[in-house]
Every structure is written in C-alpha cells, then in structure tokens.
Amino acid sequence: xxxxxxxxxxxxxxxxxxxxxxxxxxxxxxxxxxxxxxxxxxxxxxxxxxxxxxxxxxxxxxxxxxxxxxxxxxxxxxxxxxxxxxxxxxxxxxxxxxxxxxxxxxxxxxxxxxxxxxxxxxxxxxxxxxxxxxxxxxxxxxxxxxxxxxxxxxxxxxxxxxxxxxxxxxxxxxxxxxxxxxxxxxxxxxxxxxxxxxxxxxxxxxxxxxxxxxxxxxxxxxxxxxxxxxxxxxxxxxxxxxxxxxxxxxxxxxxxxxxxxxxxxxxxxxxxxxxxxxxxxxxxxxxxxxxxxxxxxxxxxxxxxxxxxxxxxxxxxxxxxxxxxxxxxxxxxxxxxxxxxxxxxxxxxxxxxxxxxxxxxxxxxxxxxxxxxxxxxxxxxxxxxxxxxxxxxxxxxxxxxxxxxxxxxxxxxxxxxxxxxxxxxxxxxxxxxxxxxxxxxxxxxxxxxxxxxxxxxxxxxxxxxxxxxxxxxxxxx
Amino acid sequence: xxxxxxxxxxxxxxxxxxxxxxxxxxxxxxxxxxxxxxxxxxxxxxxxxxxxxxxxxxxxxxxxxxxxxxxxxxxxxxxxxxxxxxxxxxxxxxxxxxxxxxxxxxxxxxxxxxxxxxxxxxxxxxxxxxxxxxxxxxxxxxxxxxxxxxxxxxxxxxxxxxxxxxxxxxxxxxxxxxxxxxxxxxxxxxxxxxxxxxxxxxxxxxxxxxxxxxxxxxxxxxxxxxxxxxxxxxxxxxxxxxxxxxxxxxxxxxxxxxxxxxxxxxxxxxxxxxxxxxxxxxxxxxxxxxxxxxxxxxxxxxxxxxxxxxxxxxxxxxxxxxxxxxxxxxxxxxxxxxxxxxxxxxxxxxxxxxxxxxxxxxxxxxxxxxxxxxxxxxxxxxxxxxxxxxxxxxxxxxxxxxxxxxxxxxxxxxxxxxxxxxxxxxxxxxxxxxxxxxxxxxxxxxxxxxxxxxxxxxxxxxxxxxxxxxxxxxxxxxxxxxxxxxxxxxxxxxxxxxxxxx
Numbered sequence: 001x002x003x004x005x006x007x008x009x010x011x012x013x014x015x016x017x018x019x020x021x022x023x024x025x026x027x028x029x030x031x032x033x034x035x036x037x038x039x040x041x042x043x044x045x046x047x048x049x050x051x052x053x054x055x056x057x058x059x060x061x062x063x064x065x066x067x068x069x070x071x072x073x074x075x076x077x078x079x080x081x082x083x084x085x086x087x088x089x090x091x092x093x094x095x096x097x098x099x100x101x102x103x104x105x106x107x108x109x110x111x112x113x114x115x116x117x118x119x120x121x122x123x124x125x126x127x128x129x130x131x132x133x134x135x136x137x138x139x140x141x142x143x144x145x146x147x148x149x150x151x152x153x154x155x156x157x158x159x160x161x162x163x164x165x166x167x168x169x170x171x172x173x174x175x176x177x178x179x180x181x182x183x184x185x186x187x188x189x190x191x192x193x194x195x196x197x198x199x200x201x202x203x204x205x206x207x208x209x210x211x212x213x214x215x216x217x218x219x220x221x222x223x224x225x226x227x228x229x230x231x232x233x234x235x236x237x238x239x240x241x242x243x244x245x246x247x248x249x250x251x252x253x254x255x256x257x258x259x260x261x262x263x264x265x266x267x268x269x270x271x272x273x274x275x276x277x278x279x280x281x282x283x284x285x286x287x288x289x290x291x292x293x294x295x296x297x298x299x300x301x302x303x304x305x306x307x308x309x310x311x312x313x314x315x316x317x318x319x320x321x322x323x324x325x326x327x328x329x330x331x332x333x334x335x336x337x338x339x340x341x342x343x344x345x346x347x348x349x350x351x352x353x354x355x356x357x358x359x360x361x362x363x364x365x366x367x368x369x370x371x372x373x374x375x376x377x378x379x380x381x382x383x384x385x386x387x388x389x390x391x392x393x394x395x396x397x398x399x400x401x402x403x404x405x406x407x408x409x410x411x412x413x414x415x416x417x418x419x420x421x422x423x424x425x426x427x428x429x430x431x432x433x434x435x436x437x438x439x440x441x442x443x444x445x446x447x448x449x450x451x452x453x454x455x456x457x458x459x460x461x462x463x464x465x466x467x468x469x470x471x472x473x474x475x476x477x
Numbered sequence: 478x479x480x481x482x483x484x485x486x487x488x489x490x491x492x493x494x495x496x497x498x499x500x501x502x503x504x505x506x507x508x509x510x511x512x513x514x515x516x517x518x519x520x521x522x523x524x525x526x527x528x529x530x531x532x533x534x535x536x537x538x539x540x541x542x543x544x545x546x547x548x549x550x551x552x553x554x555x556x557x558x559x560x561x562x563x564x565x566x567x568x569x570x571x572x573x574x575x576x577x578x579x580x581x582x583x584x585x586x587x588x589x590x591x592x593x594x595x596x597x598x599x600x601x602x603x604x605x606x607x608x609x610x611x612x613x614x615x616x617x618x619x620x621x622x623x624x625x626x627x628x629x630x631x632x633x634x635x636x637x638x639x640x641x642x643x644x645x646x647x648x649x650x651x652x653x654x655x656x657x658x659x660x661x662x663x664x665x666x667x668x669x670x671x672x673x674x675x676x677x678x679x680x681x682x683x684x685x686x687x688x689x690x691x692x693x694x695x696x697x698x699x700x701x702x703x704x705x706x707x708x709x710x711x712x713x714x715x716x717x718x719x720x721x722x723x724x725x726x727x728x729x730x731x732x733x734x735x736x737x738x739x740x741x742x743x744x745x746x747x748x749x750x751x752x753x754x755x756x757x758x759x760x761x762x763x764x765x766x767x768x769x770x771x772x773x774x775x776x777x778x779x780x781x782x783x784x785x786x787x788x789x790x791x792x793x794x795x796x797x798x799x800x801x802x803x804x805x806x807x808x809x810x811x812x813x814x815x816x817x818x819x820x821x822x823x824x825x826x827x828x829x830x831x832x833x834x835x836x837x838x839x840x841x842x843x844x845x846x847x848x849x850x851x852x853x854x855x856x857x858x859x860x861x862x863x864x865x866x867x868x869x870x871x872x873x874x875x876x877x878x879x880x881x882x883x884x885x886x887x888x889x890x891x892x893x894x895x896x897x898x899x900x901x902x903x904x905x906x907x908x909x910x911x912x913x914x915x916x917x918x919x920x921x922x923x924x925x926x927x928x929x930x931x932x933x934x935x936x937x938x939x940x941x942x943x944x945x946x947x948x949x950x951x952x953x954x955x956x957x958x959x960x961x962x963x964x965x966x967x968x969x970x971x972x973x974x975x976x977x978x979x
Contacts, residue, residue, distance in 0.1 A: 038630070045633045046664070049640050051671065059738045060704045116919075117940065118875040119909035121868055123833070133911070133940070136876065192667060194690065194698045388485035395488060399495045406502040413506050422510055429503055 011375070011384040018372035019389070022396035025361045029404055032245030037411060039248040040240060040305045044415040047306045052181065052188035056090055061191065062167050063091035064183060064261070067160030069153050070174035071099040076312070077174050078112045082215025084172065085140055089183040094143045095160045096174075100132075100150025105174075109145050113137040120163075126272025128158035152461065153257075154273035154280040161272055164264060171281070173258040176311040177207060177217060185307035186261050195300040198263040198288050201247075201255035202303075203239045205418060206232045207310035217310050222424055227320060230435040231313045233428055234443075237408035240305070240415070247303035251354030254331075255301070257281030259309035266292060266299065276337055278461050279330025286338040289350055308418065314464050321446045322462035328366060328450025329458070335359045336454075366447035372397070373441045398436045405432035516555045523551075523559035531563055534579070535572040541582035551583075561585045561641075568644050577646035585641075586649065592638035593665075594656055606652050624661075632662035639665055643672025651676055658682060663696030670697065670705045679709040684720045684732065691727045699731060706735040707742075714754045721760050726770035733765060737779040747814075748783040758784065766792045774799065775807040782811035790816075794823050802832040809838040813845035821846060821853045828857050828866040836866060840873040851879070859899050871909050880904070884916050887928045901932050914941040918948065923955045930956065 055061045066084050070077050077096070084094050098106045109115060115135035122131060129151055137143035148159050157171060170186070172178065182202060190197040208223035223229055246252050260281060267273075270291040273280040285301060292299045314320040335342070335355060342359065344351040376393045379385040385393075409428045412418070419425060453460075527548060534544045551560055560583065568576045580586050581603075590599035605612045626632065639660070642653040654676055657669040670686065673679040687702045689695040711717070720732045736757075740748055750758055761784075765777040778796050781789045796808035797820075809827050812820050824846075827839035843850035858870045874880040886897040901913060910933060917929040933941050948957050 042629045042633055046636070049637055049668065051640075051668070054671070054704075058704050059707055059741065060700050117911040117915045119871070119911045120875060121833075121872045138878075191700045192698050194663075194693060194696055386481055388481055388488050391488045391492070392484070395492050395495065399492055403495050403498055403502075406499050410502045410506050413509060422507075425506060425510060429506065433499075 008384055011379045011382075014371070014375055015379055015385055015389065015393070018368060018376055019393060019396065021361075021365055021368045021372070022393070022400075025365060026396055026400045026404075028357060028361060029241070032241050033404060033407055035248045036241045036244040037407075040244045040411060040415050043244075043305045047185065047188075051192075052184045055184050055187060055191060056088055058090075061090050061187065063093070063165075064089060064187065065093045065095055065160070065164030065166040065169040065264070066172055066183075067157055067164065067169050068094070068096045068172050068174050069099055069156035069160065070096055070101065070105050071150065071153075071156075072101045072103045072105060073174035074101070074103040074105045074108050077105050078108055079212055079215050080172070080174050080177060081109065081113065081143065083177040084215075085143065086180065086215055087178050087183050088180050089187075091166070092142060092183065093164065093166060094140075095163050096143070096145045097156040097160045098145065098147045099153065099156040100148060102150075106145070106147055110135065113143055113145075114139045115143075115145055123162060125162050125268050126158045128155045128162065128272070131159060131163075134163075152275060154275045157257075157280065158272040161264060161267060167264055168261055169264050169267075170259070170261045171257050172309065173311060176204075176258050176309050177212065177215065178259065179308045179310070180216065182259070182307035182309060186259075186304055189302060189304045190261065193300055193302070195298055196263065196266075197261075197300045197302055198266040198292065199252070199255050199285055199301040200261040200304050201243060201252070202259045202261075202307035202309055203243075203305060203416070204235060204256050204258050205308055205310050206235055206313045208232075208313055208315065210310060220418060220420060220424075222419070222427055223313075223315075225315060226431075226434070227317055227439075228313055228315060229427065229431045230439040231320070233405055233409065233431045233435050234439075235313070236412045236428070237405055239303075240408045240411045241404070243303040244305050246354055247301075249349050249353065250301075251349040251357075252285060252301045252303055253350065253354045253358045254282050255285050255303070257284075258311050259307070262288075266297075269295070277330045277333035278326050278459065279334060282330055282334045283337065286334055286341065286355075289347060290338060290341060293347055305415065308416065317442070319464045320443075321449070323464045324443055324446035325450040325453060326462050326464075328363070328447040329453050331358060332363055332451055332454035333459075335363060363451065366444050367451050369397075369444040370441075370448035373444060401436035401440060402433045405435060408432070519553065519555035520559045523556040524563055527560050527563045528567075531567050535567055535575055538575070541578045544579055545582060557585075565641055565644055574646045577649055580645065581649075586645065589638040589641050590653065593635050593642060593653070593660075598656070602652050602656060606649050626661050629664065632664045635660065635662065636665045636668040640668045640672065643669065647676070651678075666695065667697050667701050670701055673705050674708040674710070676709070678712075680706065680711065680713060680716045683709060684716060687731055688720075688723065688725065688728050691725065691731065703731060703735050703738075706732075707738040711739070714757055718754070718756045718760055721757070721765060726768075726773060729765070729768065730770060730772045730776060733773055733776040733780060737776055740780055740783045747785070750784040750786045750789070753784065762788055762792055766796060771799075771801040771804055774801070775804045778804070778808040778811040782814055782817070785814070785816045790820060793817065794820060797823055797827060802830075802835055805830065805832070805835045806838050809835060809842050813842040815847065818846050818849050821849055824850075825853050825857050828854075828861065828870070829863040833865065833869065836869040837873070840869050844873060844877060844879065855896050855900060859896075859903060867903070867907060871904055871907060874900075874904075875909070875912050880912050881916070884913070884920065884925055884929065887925050898928075898932070901929070905932060905936050908938065910936050910938050911940050914938070914944045917941070917956075918944045923959055926956045927959055930960065 068080060068084070073080075081094065081096060096109060098109075114137060116138050117133055117135050120134045122134070129149055131146045131148045133147040135145040135147070137145075144163060146159055146163060148156060161169060168187070168190070170183065186200055186202050190200050206223060206228065207217065208228045209221040210217045211219040211221070222232060243252070243254070257280065262284070266288055267284065270284065270287040274283055274287065277283045288299070289301060314323050335358060338355070341347045341351045342355050372393070376385065376390065380390040406429060409425065409432050413425060419428065530548055534547060539547070548560070551557055561580070564576055564580055564585070577586070587599060587603060590602055593599070594602065601612060604610050639653065639657045642657075643650050645653070650672070654669055654672055657665060660666055660669070670683065673683060683702055683706050686695060686697065687699065687706065690697050690699045690702050717732060717736065721729060723729050723732070761777055761781055765773055766781060768774050768777070774796065778793060781792055793808050793811055796804055797812070799805050799808065805827065809824060812824055821843070824839050824842055827835050830836050830839065840854065843854040854870060858867055861867060874883065883897045883900050886893040887901070888894055904910060904913060913929055913933060917926055917933060920926050920929070948954050951957055
C-alpha cells in the first residue's frame with residue numbers, strides 16, 4: 001500500500017506546483033496586460049499627432065545603418081532590400097551581409113542592384129572574420145553588400161557594424177519587410193527621449209497570407225493554415241502585452257532582432273553580438289544593460305509599439321518546433337550567461353523582476369507547463385485529482401489564456417488596426433480561443449525541449465526554412 | 478467535502494466570469510468596429526464635401542459667418558472632426574489668418590484651448606487675444622496638480638490640443654504657446670517647443686530651455702529643442718551671442734552646433750561674413766575657435782567656413798593642425814568649399830594624419846574641391862609613401878565612383894591618360910584590383926577593357942583571374958575577340974583554347 005500512497009503524494013505535490021505556476025504566471029500576465037493597455041493606447045494616441053513625419057525633413061535626425069544578415073535567402077532578399085530602399089528615412093545606409101550563402105542570394109542582389117565589387121577599408125571595431133568581398137551598388141549609393149564566410153548571424157551582424165558609419169543601426173531579417181514609415185516611427189521615440197536610447201524594438205507581424213508588391217505589403221490578409229493563424233494571435237499577444245508591458249516597467253529582456261534599433265557605440269562597447277548563445281538579440285539586450293550599468297552610463301532600452309515589420313513565420317509544426325526550441329535554448333543560455341544580474345538591485349527592474357520572471361516563468365515554467373499538460377489529466381483520470389482542482393487547472397491553463405489572447409486582439413483593434421476586414425478580426429478572435437486548445441500546449445512542449453537541450457549542453461542553431469510566404473513573394477516579384 | 482464543494486463553486490464562478498469577460502471583449506471589438514466603420518464613412522463623406530468648399534473659402538476674402546453658411550450644416554462628431562482636420566491641414570502662410578478666423582467662429586479654437594488649459598483660462602486667453610485685456614497671473618488651479626496632470630492619460634490629449642493651437646495665426650498661436658510653456662507635462666512642452674518655429678521670441682525661450690534640458694531639469698530631449706532652435710526665426714541674434722559665451726561647455730557646444738545647422742540650410746546665395754552679426758563673427762573667430770572645449774572648437778570650424786574671408790581661412794588653417802583629432806576632422810571638413818581651394822596644401826598634409834577619420838575627411842574634402850583638389854589627391858596618391866594615406870584615397874576613389882572616371886581617362890590625352898594609368902597601376906600594386914577587374918568584365922568600351930587587361934596582366938588576384946577566365950570562356954565577348962586577334966598566345970586566348978573558364 002506504500003506505492004499508491006507515494007504516487008498520490010507525488011501527484012499531489014506536482015499538481016499543487018502546476019496550479020501555483022499557472023496562478024503566478026497568470027497574475028503576472030494580467031499585470032502586464034493592464035500596464036500594456038495603458039502604455040500602448042497612450043503611445044498610439046501620441047503617434048496620432050504624427051510628429052514622426054517631421055523627422056523626415058529635420059536636420060537633426062540621426063542617420064541609421066540597416067544591417068540585413070542573409071543566409072540562403074535568394075527568394076526574398078531582393079524584396080527586402082527594395083522595401084528598405086523605399087523606406088521613408090532621410091539618411092540611411094543599407095548593409096546586406098551575405099553569410100556565405102550556398103544559393104543565389106548574392107547573384108540576385110548583384111544583378112538587381114548592379115553591384116560592383118570593391119576593395120574597401122575594413123576596420124574591426126568588434127571581433128569577427130574578414131569579409132570575402134565587398135560590393136557597392138552603382139544604382140543605389142546607400143546599398144553596400146558584404147560577402148563573408150558562413151559563420152552565423154552574430155558574425156554577420158558584427159561585420160555589418162564594422163562597415164556601418166551611422167550612430168545607430170537597425171537589424172532587419174532578410175525575410176522581413178518594413179512598413180514605409182517604420183524607421184521614422186522607431187526613431188521618433190529615440191529622438192524625443194531625454195535619455196540615451198540604446199535599444200528600441202518595434203512590432204513584428206506575420207506576413208504569411210499577405211501580398212507583396214515592390215517591396216511592400218500591398219494587401220493584408222490572414223494566413224491559411226492553423227499553425228500560422230495561431231502564431232498570428234501569439235505574436236499580437238507577445239508584442240502588445242509582453243514587450244510593451246516590460247518596456248513600461250523598464251525591464252525589457254527580449255528585443256526581436258528581426259527589427260530592432262541599436263546605438264552603435266554602445267553595442268561596440270558591449271563587444272558586439274556574441275556567439276555564446278543562439279539568440280544573439282536577447283543576449284545583446286542583457287549585455288548592453290550590464291555593460292552600461294557597470295560604466296554608470298544612463299541609458300534606456302525601449303519597445304515602441306507603432307512601427308511595424310512584417311516577417312515570415314514557420315509554416316509547419318516541424319519548423320515551428322525548431323524555432324521555439326532555439327528561442328528557449330537561447331533564453332536559457334542568456335540568463336545563465338548573465339546570471340549575475342538575477343535579483344541584483346543594481347540592474348533595477350530588469351534584475352529584480354524581468355530576468356527572474358523570464359527564468360522562472362518563461363524558462364523553467366515551460367517545463368512545468370509541458371509536464372502539467374500531460375500529468376494533470378492523467379492524475380484526474382486516475383482519480384488522484386478532485387474535479388474542482390482539475391477544473392481550476394483548466395481554468396488557469398486554458399480559460400484564462402483565452403482571456404489574455406482575446407484582450408490582445410482587442411488591444412490590436414484599439415491601436416494598430418492592421419487587419420482591415422471584419423472577417424479578419426472574427427477569425428483572430430476564434431483563433432484566440434483555439435490557440436489555447438492544443439497550440440499553446442504544443443509550443444510549451446517545444447520550449448521544454450529547448451530547456452532540455454540547454455541542460456544537455458547542446459548549442460546547435462536549428463535553421464528554420466522559409467517556405468510559406470516565399471512563393472507569393474516570388475510570384476509578385 | 479465542504480471545502481471541495483466550495484472550491485467547485487468558486488471555480489465555476491470564476492469560469493463564468495472569464496467567459497463573460499471573453500464575451501465582453503468580443504462584443505466590444507465588434508461594436509467598436511461597427512461604430513468606427515460608420516464614423517469613418519460619415520467622416521469621409523464630410524471631408525469630400527468640405528475640402529473643395531474650403532479651398533474656395535480660404536482663397537477668397539469672405540466673412541467667417543458667410544463662409545460657415547457656405548459650408549452647410551455640420552452635424553455630429555464625424556463631420557466636426559472632418560471639418561477641423563481639413564481646415565488645419567489646409568492652413569498655409571497665406572491663408573493662416575482666414576483659416577484661424579473660421580476655426581474661431583466654428584468654436585474649434587475654444588474647444589482646443591479648453592482641452593489644453595481648462596475652461597476659464599481658455600476663455601481668458603481668447604479674450605486677451607480679442608481685446609488685449611491683460612491676463613491674470615496664472616490662477617489656474619490645474620497647474621498646482623502637476624503630478625496628476627503629468628499623467629500621460631491627461632497629457633496626451635492636451636498635447637494634441639496644443640499642437641493644433643500652435644498652427645493658428647500668430648496673434649492666437651503666440652498667446653497659446655506662451656501659456657503652454659508652463660504646462661507641467663514634458664510631452665505637452667515638447668509639442669509646444671515644436672510649435673515655436675514661427676514665434677518671434679522663440680529663441681529667448683528655447684535657449685534657456687536648452688540649458689535646462691542639458692542639466693536634465695525639464696524632461697525634454699536636447700534634440701527636440703535643438704531642432705526647434707534650427708527651425709526658429711532668428712530675429713534677435715544677440716540672444717545667441719550671449720549663449721555662445723555660456724559658462725557651460727555643453728550649452729556652448731549645442732548652441733554652436735545649432736548655428737551650424739542653421740548655416741547648413743540650402744540657400745540660393747552662399748553665406749558670407751556680412752550675413753553674421755559682428756558680435757557673433759568676433760565670438761567665433763576670437764573666442765570659440767580657441768575654446769577650451771574640443772567639441773566647441775570642432776563645431777565652430779563648421780560655422781567659420783561660412784564667413785568666407787581671409788580671417789576664416791587663417792583660423793581654419795590653425796584648426797587643421799589642432800592637437801585634437803575631432804577639431805582637425807571638422808576643420809578639414811569645413812574646407813570642402815571652393816573658397817578654400819587655396820588651402821589644398823594644408824588639406825593634403827592631413828592625408829597623412831595619424832587618425833583615419835581625419836585622413837578620410839581630407840580625401841573627401843579634396844574630392845569636393847574640383848579639379849585642383851582631385852589633381853592634388855592623385856599626386857598625393859602616386860607620390861606618398863604613407864600606406865594609410867594611400868589606402869584611404871583608394872577607398873574613396875572606389876566609393877565615390879571616381880575610379881570609374883579614372884578608367885574613362887585611360888585613353889583621353891597624354892597627361893590625363895598617364896595619371897590614370899599610374900593610378901590604376903598603384904591600385905593593382907596595393908592589391909585593390911577588384912573594381913578594375915569588374916570594369917574589365919563590364920565596361921562598355923572595348924578599348925578601355927583592353928587597357929585594363931594590359932594593366933591587370935601583372936596581377937594574379939583570384940577575382941581578376943576569375944574575370945579573365947570568364948571572358949576566355951565567352952569567345953563571342955568583344956574583348957576575347959580582340960585579345961585573340963592581338964595576342965594569339967596571350968592569357969585569354971590560351972585559356973579559351975584550353976577550354977578554360979568557370
């Protein structure tokens with residue numbers, strides 16, 4: 001009779017842990033939701049004054065270098081560069097770093113933009129390998145293309161930093177397309193802030209399902225598959241609640257490298273992008289905060305909720321799993337690398353709240369969530385968990401999730417309103433419910449795998465292949 | 478069991494609450510969509526009606542009450558928003574007074590002023606504009622609740638109102654701008670500062686604000702104030718002179734930099750010393766060019782260049798030899814003006830500067846100085862033994878496309894052709910042959926390609942070899958044909974015969 005008793009105790013402890021985890025996580029998410037509702041709606045109203053438009057003719061608008069690391073992006077690279085060339089910004093340089101592509105990425109750029117090979121001076125401000133070749137466009141003087149050996153995204157970004165001459169640089173993924181005024185909107189907050197803004201992240205939206213023309217989204221539509229639709233809702237929730245909420249608390253941990261502005265000198269001071277983790281963008285935010293705090297330099301790391309960048313999301317579960325495992329592995333690596341900041345009051349709200357939350361709830365919590373998703377129903381089926389506790393679990397794990405997702409769709413509707421048709425909003429609301437019934441649990445499982453890989457000491461970068469929107473892009477092009 | 482039953486009841490109630498909230502969110506989104514859809518339909522229709530009518534009204538002198546009659550009935554929020562938006566968007570320097578009168582008669586000015594300053598103060602301000610009735614000291618109790626009014630939820634609406642008020646005719650705008658200066662919220666003051674471009678007394682307010690911003694006392698970004706100073710009408714330059722001698726070096730630096738921006742604005746006739754007030758001219762040449770702060774000295778150079786007189790040349794010459802690299806850098810950049818072409822030898826000295834930024838600036842400046850500068854650059858490139866100087870020149874020749882001009886000069890007369898050939902040879906000797914090789918493959922002139930082929934025959938750089946191989950593998954390429962006929966056993970012909978190429 002000892003074994004069933006022990007089993008009961010184990011299940012009891014586990015169930016209480018799961019419930020506590022969901023309770024704490026949901027409390028935090030609710031807090032973030034309330035803060036974000038206020039911060040994002042105020043930001044939207046401020047942006048309504050359209051002061052950012054004045055930057056386009058202002059003499060004091062700082063120049064930006066747009067760095068696009070590209071590896072085997074032959075299908076999308078031309079559209080991406082076209083969108084960047086067409087972006088409304090008075091002084092920009094576009095630097096595409098071809099990270100040793102084995103496809104025709106470089107050739108397509110060369111033929112479309114009439115690239116001319118040159119032997120330019122290369123100064124290594126941050127450590128990386130020497131470029132193989134350098135090109136400048138005869139048609140577009142602001143475009144520089146660097147060919148380098150395949151050494152990964154952080155090295156490609158560092159190469160771009162070394163070539164850049166502007167005080168700020170913006171990282172843009174090769175499969176992403178900026179809205180025409182996105183750079184102006186992103187810089188508006190930086191220019192208006194009395195503090196030195198070293199990072200400013202923008203909103204990422206899913207381009208799957210949209211139509212592209214001349215480097216711009218010409219028609220917005222929702223993706224066709226359920227995986228992509230669930231991701232659409234998830235991205236809205238992440239950017240509208242997560243990023244905006246943490247930014248308002250001054251505890252930004254994650255800035256999406258797909259579209260993020262950095263202060264170049266500060267990044268160089270932090271040693272550039274590092275290959276220590278598989279998510280160089282998250283690592284950079286923590287490195288910057290640590291370096292600048294240690295030097296006693298006042299700085300600001302912000303999220304701006306109105307500039308939008310459209311990017312391609314994984315179209316299949318297999319690719320989604322790869323992406324989420326990598327993100328989770330990178331998060332764990334970053335927190336481990338900067339563990340000295342955890343609960344350290346010197347780093348303010350990031351050290352006291354942001355990093356601990358990401359470690360416990362987003363990091364370890366993903367394992368708890370994944371195990372709980374399987375264990376709690378089993379415990380209920382075996383009669384080891386009473387019905388009210390099971391229902392409470394469902395309420396916290398699923399029901400409350402629908403509330404948060406629907407609230408994020410509501411926030412999207414109040415603020416950005418990027419989805420024009422009523423049908424879009426209805427579908428988004430339906431998927432705000434559906435994503436909590438299977439998708440979230442699957443993602444939790446992928447993330448738990450990422451944590452496991454971290455514990456096993458794996459550092460593999462899992463490449464996500466782009467297939468979904470590419471065909472549409474190629475057709476339109 | 479009671480505990481479990483209680484928990485069940487709580488969970489059920491919580492579930493019901495969550496579902497109700499879910500439904501409320503859904504309903505809110507749907508209702509909002511419908512309401513907004515209706516609002517924008519009406520607004521678009523109203524805009525289509527008002528815009529042509531306003532065009533006529535604002536271009537002719539019509540009394541406001543007649544203009545309002547012509548606009549027809551204005552019903553509901555959507556139509557009022559469409560009208561105010563169209564009117565504000567249509568404001569120009571010429572129609573500013575007529576548009577403002579119309580906005581006043583339509584009640585928009587009162588509405589915005591009330592939003593920005595409260596009802597009583599708004600009415601007092603409007604009375605003050607209309608009748609010149611003196612304003613009381615700010616009696617508004619609102620500013621005493623600064624902490625509350627600093628909250629963004631209140632400040633955002635005030636900022637929007639202040640922005641619109643700043644676009645009115647000066648007699649109104651000045652009064653509202655003056656009032657908004659005292660707003661406790663940095664967001665409102667930021668908007669107000671942006672509005673100040675047309676105010677005649679803007680500098681008198683902006684410069685002290687700049688000093689406060691530097692000391693982080695007013696919560697406004699230095700860039701915002703600087704941009705406003707650059708835009709402002711400079712009616713009283715003496716204020717600027719005072720701040721050019723401010724005790725804080727950061728203030729001096731930013732004021733000098735703002736003047737630099739003002740001077741850099743595009744204009745038909747270039748500035749000269751006569752365009753500057755004598756006091757300012759003297760301060761720049763005698764004080765700021767010798768300032769203890771390197772940033773001030775550096776930025777002064779960019780203003781002094783606009784004096785275009787011997788005194789300015791002499792100061793720039795001295796600054797180009799300053800001990801600080803940034804001063805040298807800015808002084809060299811400042812010489813990128815035809816007037817200073819006599820300073821070419823001094824600029825050439827900077828080609829061997831120990832700092833690459835200065836070398837780069839020297840190359841760019843020489844490129845800017847026309848034939849004399851480019852000739853000096855080519856001479857320096859061919860004669861200097863300084864590796865860094867030649868690297869910098871080679872870099873700029875490629876970046877600016879000047880190397881293409883060099884290639885085009887390969888067969889244009891004896892002297893230009895000789896210099897061009899030497900430049901190409903030096904590039905090849907430095908290992909910077911990629912651009913030349915690229916032109917070997919792509920240049921439209923076969924004669925120039927042949928010249929390049931001759932020059933490149935000494936190099937075995939992989940890229941050059943690849944280009945030669947490519948030409949060899951394309952027998953119909955004009956250069957391949959020319960090479961075969963000219964030199965049957967040559968490199969290209971040999972490769973082509975051996976089936977070379979990649």
